[in-house]
Amino acid sequence: MKTILWATLSANGNYAQSSPENPPKQEALVNFAKHANIAGNFIVGRKTFEGMLANGGGKEFAGLDIVVISRNNKAIPGVTIVSSPQEALHVLTEKGYHTALLSGGADLHNSFLAGNLVDEIIFNIAPVLEGKGLNLVINKTDYTCKPVELLNVKSLGNGIVHLHYRVQK
Template structure:
């Protein structure tokens, strides 16, 4: 069975966006970006909320543009090559290839997708990841912790019932970012 994986770049105090919705402090350098590319490379399907999808759709354009650094072109190819499922009650149409819109996040449908998939799935966006975590669907969490305190904003992890995690790996980077990789141990 495929795994559902949540990956987030977060501040040390646990936010993916500051109070103003900014995340420019989270922009990875080439080393971290390449590492994230390798984390995402095994995912064949990206599950996204509307806001995350609209933020990430730029990778579809980068895929066909020249002049970007290799690490960005590599991620654009990963993005372009994956299927995207966007959960939105308001989005009328997709602007990227290999994308379908679902009006409602259905945990049973995601369980079927995991069971039927030959590749892992990624859940993107803290809100959607929270729904998936509460439904017991997330198998692994990758947190890339940036050396910054933003003092508030959108949390990387939702309020949920106590959940056991098992540390699978950790790595530090030259720019101070730390990667923590956990398995979710659902009861």
């Protein structure tokens, strides 16, 4: 199974944080929906998924298989709850998918990266600088360098740059 990590980052490399004063860029949201519809699914952490629902999101994902990774087994209607990245990939493989789109958040992304479970990365770089934020970490104890190959660069409009990489394994 090919796993694609998708994230919007600030221009200084942090996860772009959204708030009422700094809402997510529409171009990035459209890009995510496009990739989710192509894959037919996405994997997301519980807090990120609940944030999507609280902000009125979710309607554009009707018909997609959504897998939520959570330590809390409390059911969410219309999604599959699992407890690990490997279990999420297993569920999607069993359903016949060949590609899994990995949404957010930072802890979830980092767990997939630490497990060497990411094949491609899509970064949408938002035109903002943030003083505080979360970032991707491959290994929290040692300096690790993981080469990536640039597959594509394009502008999504409104100052957002789309970068698509293949992770070298």
